[in-house]
Amino acid sequence: MELVIREATLFDYEGLCELFDEADKLHRDHLSERFQEPDGPARDKEFILDLLADQTVEVFVVESDGELLGLVQAAVKVSPPVSIFVPRCYVVVDTLVVKEDFRHQGLGQKLMDQVHHWAISNGASDVELNVYEFNQEADAFYRKLGYETISHKMSKSLRQVHLPSNVSE
Numbered sequence: 001m002e003l004v005i006r007e008a009t010l011f012d013y014e015g016l017c018e019l020f021d022e023a024d025k026l027h028r029d030h031l032s033e034r035f036q037e038p039d040g041p042a043r044d045k046e047f048i049l050d051l052l053a054d055q056t057v058e059v060f061v062v063e064s065d066g067e068l069l070g071l072v073q074a075a076v077k078v079s080p081p082v083s084i085f086v087p088r089c090y091v092v093v094d095t096l097v098v099k100e101d102f103r104h105q106g107l108g109q110k111l112m113d114q115v116h117h118w119a120i121s122n123g124a125s126d127v128e129l130n131v132y133e134f135n136q137e138a139d140a141f142y143r144k145l146g147y148e149t150i151s152h153k154m155s156k157s158l159r160q161v162h163l164p165s166n167v168s169e
Contacts, residue, residue, distance in 0.1 A: 015068030
């Protein structure tokens, strides 16, 4: 299988939607209170156009024989101009997905290697990403690549919370 890693184009729209939907399904299956199935494609064309036109964003795909097997979406960020933060440029990986039948073959690592190269070429000092707690496979994958946990995002559902009578609305 000959692999090509390249920048995504609008011609990849259907394959990108298929890959985004695979990632989205995983999140819908585990966090249905936060993620829902869309009425149409996983991403509309305008969203993809905006993504591909954004100079701070890159979407890389891995393909074989014209079939998209995976994608990674990343964006260059800069720290806010607040004195507590060390000024820095970094990259945030928003989405990484490889089709289920092609996982554990090094494609995710190849995509992340491409992001690391792109991040360095854009002056980034770090790459950051978010992994949901349910996704232990992704957590293990990123740890294998040398990523470390630097924070935990926490949430509390307020659907069943009853406020004490002395709390005003």
